Amino acid sequence: MNDAIVREAELQVLLNSLDAIRVTYPLYKGDLLVAHPEGTGFRLELPADRETFQNWLAGYGPIAAELPSYADFSECMFASGISRYTNQAAFDAMRTSYGQLKKTVFFGLDTNLFYHGFASNNPGINHASYLIVDTVRDEIAYAINRKYPAKMIAEMIAHAPGCREFIGELENKRMKRSRKAAYLALKEYRTIRDRATEIASPGPHTHLSEENDRNIVKALRKFEEERYALPVLLTADIYMADLCMTEGLEYFYFDRPYRLEATTCTAPAFRRLLFNLAVVFGFIGCSGTTIFGEYGGKGNDLDELKVRFRDDEIYHEFSREVSICRQLLALGITR
Numbered sequence: 148m149n150d151a152i153v154r155e156a157e158l159q160v161l162l163n164s165l166d167a168i169r170v171t172y173p174l175y176k177g178d179l180l181v182a183h184p185e186g187t188g189f190r191l192e193l194p195a196d197r198e199t200f201q202n203w204l205a206g207y208g209p210i211a212a213e214l215p216s217y218a219d220f221s222e223c224m225f226a227s228g229i230s231r232y233t234n235q236a237a238f239d240a241m242r243t244s245y246g247q248l249k250k251t252v253f254f255g256l257d258t259n260l261f262y263h264g265f266a267s268n269n270p271g272i273n274h275a276s277y278l279i280v281d282t283v284r285d286e287i288a289y290a291i292n293r294k295y296p297a298k299m300i301a302e303m304i305a306h307a308p309g310c311r312e313f314i315g316e317l318e319n320k321r322m323k324r325s326r327k328a329a330y331l332a333l334k335e336y337r338t339i340r341d342r343a344t345e346i347a348s349p350g351p352h353t354h355l356s357e358e359n360d361r362n363i364v365k366a367l368r369k370f371e372e373e374r375y376a377l378p379v380l381l382t383a384d385i386y387m388a389d390l391c392m393t394e395g396l397e398y399f400y401f402d403r404p405y406r407l408e409a410t411t412c413t414a415p416a417f418r419r420l421l422f423n424l425a426v427v428f429g430f431i432g433c434s435g436t437t438i439f440g441e442y443g444g445k446g447n448d449l450d451e452l453k454v455r456f457r458d459d460e461i462y463h464e465f466s467r468e469v470s471i472c473r474q475l476l477a478l479g480i481t482r
Contacts, residue, residue: 173432294321313430
């Protein structure tokens with residue numbers, strides 16, 4: 148076996164050598180998805196549905212909460228920009244109508260939209276139009292640093308002894324909730340924080356989501372009262388939408404599809420999907436290789452992945468091509 152440390156964009160070198168790309172999770176039997184090159188992008192088949200994931204998880208009892216669920220898979224699809232909200236068109240139309248108002252419109256992001264990569268997937272919205280209540284930032288930060296103790300890793304290996312090689316890489320690394328917070332939500336927060344307006348919550352961050360939701364709504368209502376502006380809370384949480392309605396705060400509720408459908412995507416979106424699956428699931432299989440999002444020896448660089456090759460010849464060819472790409476990039480030549 149040979150390992151290579153790469154970044155997201157360098158996964159394209161691996162993809163270039165494959166015809167059909169089968170993405171798996173080593174603890175599950177069957178494909179998560181199958182991608183076929185088509186034009187400059189990919190056509191995706193999604194054989195694993197909600198029931199498939201439930202059947203996979205059913206055999207793992209007490210460790211099931213730390214294994215990938217259909218909701219996790221869906222979240223990765225959204226964060227990659229491949230899946231879209233069922234009412235995205237309605238939001239786009241509403242945003243256009245806001246342009247007719249004399250008031251300046253700001254969009255307050257609920258915590259869940261950071262996990263969905265909302266700002267990255269809606270480049271038409273100026274980052275200066277976003278409001279971030281500090282409660283949202285604190286909710287993300289609170290979830291980041293939970294790590295696996297050795298005892299839990301041993302329990303996971305006991306339930307899947309054939310996957311010791313993969314599970315062992317997670318010891319003293321982030322648990323699933325923390326991986327999602329660090330790799331999805333925190334990265335998204337960092338993309339907009341320099342231009343977004345951060346506003347204070349009227350109350351401290353708590354471990355009660357209901358109380359945090361109330362603080363977010365109150366903060367936006369106060370912003371509206373103090374400035375000649377219209378804050379609109381964007382959320383994918385129906386309970387938060389109900390709270391906004393009760394408190395008289397403008398909002399838009401994003402509805403997600405119950406079932407993911409086969410679709411097409413661009414090459415960058417597919418690389419982002421592979422990255423997201425690797426970091427959220429911890430590790431994935433990709434047509435004979437394993438891509439680790441978390442692994443022993445990984446530092447603080449959230450953008451790094453480890454690719455494990457079983458075939459020496461494929462590894463050396465991959466390493467050679469990645470090295471050439473890095474040397475070319477180092478020249479700084481632009482089109």
